[in-house]
Amino acid sequence: MRGVLFGPALTLFAGLSLLSAFSSAMDPDTHPMGRQSATSMHETMHAPVSKEPVILAPGYGPLSFVAPEAGSYRLPSFGQAPDGRILQEDGSLSTLHDIYGDKVTVLSFIFTTCHDVNGCPLASYVMQQVQIKLESESDIAGHVRLISFSFDPELDTPEVISAYGDHFRSLDADWLFLTTNGDAMLQPTLDAYGQWVIRDYDEDGNYMGTMSHILRVFLIDKSKRIRNIYSTSFLHADTVFNDIKTVLVQPDP
């Protein structure tokens, strides 16, 4: 058989940190971002690092197919988007439902020290691309809110998550960066959204500042119903933007 990536069965390859996802449809040799992030996938592994390159998720490049036209398809409801208590960037307490308000919401769960290029950075990158699209369609922009929600309350204080957000959002964008004050506030929300997270600890039990997780981004309509869920391979600004338009013209699933 031609080239074996991982070698024999006993080769250590990846720990759970890889659950933050990797892979893509694009060829790293031809993609504009090339192999620059080739090892980031492995930075949080428990195991020795593979020398194999990370291949960037499709969300970093042009969509490899013609997306179905907005409004030409249905996005049935997954059910009500759960509520949960949060801290805003100014440190004030609020709830997700209050934050959603009457907007179509794109919600991603992230943490700012996530190094996996196809994990949280992908979510923030794609949402930034959605932001750019919204800026060019002002009639839609007023109906849409972007939210990045940290699941690392230990490191991502309101000040930290706000500073992180400033790297991505434009001045007039409706893009909020949220966090919590600890696990008691955070965990019920993660459980309700099915956002599985495992903290990585070293052999002495010290938190390593990294987490294993599966990337989840949610599209929530104005009635606070989940209308789509995206993961690494499915997250692309073009399809997210078309889905936003679809739920705007099809408010009832």
Add this chain to the structure above:
Amino acid sequence: MRLVFAFLLSFGFCLPLQADETCMSPYMAKIVGQEDYVYIWTLGMEGVGDGEDKLVTVDVNPESPNYAKVVHSISMGGRHEAHHSGLTDDRRYLWASGLDTSKIFIFDVHSDPSKPRLHRTIDDFVATTDGIVGPHTNYALPGRMLITGLSNNRDHGGRTGMAEYTNAGDFISSVWMPTDDNLQGAVKSGNYADGYGYDARALPRRNVLVTSSFTGWNNYMMNLGKMMGDAEAMKRFGNTVVIWDLHARTPKKILDVPGAPLEIRCAWGSKSNYCFTTTALTSKIWLIYEDDAGEWQAKAVADIGDASKIPLPVDISISADDDHLWVNTWNDGKVRLFDISDPHSPSQVFEQQIGEQINMVSQSWDGERVYFTSSLLANWDKTSSADGNDLQYFKLFSWDGDKLTPQFSLDFVEMGLGAPHQMRFGAHALYASKPLPSKTIAQQEH
């Protein structure tokens, strides 16, 4: 240190190398090292143990003191025609369905991977889906499960549909397969638009979902000999593969693939826009591919054994590098390996008898371990063999590129378990958990 690790290959097509683990959803976490457990969805057999369907867990890690032992079994309160199973994209739950009762059992496999626990049962599948019967493939999509049907509650024939549920088990939507009287916008490219269903696989990179077609409840619950002698029944098998718009969930093109195309396995290479299926009745490998003009086509590319002897190809498994395809033929109990490096011209390179009958095949990520089970359907399985054994088994072989070498074999009848069908892998590393200290006996739950 346990040499078992896993990672999420949530898209999967980036690398030219993945393995069965190779045959699951590209959206799902994958075990790329040594798997710890194989979860075997097992048909209950009258007079064998408690006679109930079971999820049987076998420890397959050679470093474990319980290697090659059944470490857990949970009975399902009756027989449901246990058939296929599948994991959610986060691999925390295993969905296992029954073709007869149309129940879907959701097992928690993350809390203790050595001891799956029944988490939820969906017992209103037919009513909720407006009449879909026989949940077959349980396939992970982002945050949800796609369930293909085999039949319907109007006539229990082959017309059927697909349904989607949240990972938590709540119904989202359903769609019926396109038929002559309702093509749903699809192009009928040949002679058939039968509306039958069986397997499904996604090619997210091309925004394509591929579905195949088998037969309805009236046939799959009928005695095999009786059905084979019923000319009318033998006409009621699927002859189609449907290409869907994956994002919109709408059918785009109906391809003629006569003879009951069953399992679908898509290539993983980043530029390999094709899938394989095999036809049960005509014993052929079919290539489903996107041509240079961007049109999806189907063509028969190889014979599997001697079709006149009805070898009946069942499960297939594509290798990590897209170069080889394992093909099981139920009737003669053989596995065959095809070189598919030229997908348009596969050639058989290996053949071996595995048992009296054979159905499912699952290989490890690296292709070095190949697992087999024996059972097809309760009313189709053989009930006797020349030497009285090798009828219902779970077997592990090592594969070195030239030969299969037996590692262990479990006789599921002798052990009072039943008829083993679909296999799925489990590993503690998926959940940052470690195995509990020595468990030496199987635990049985009811």
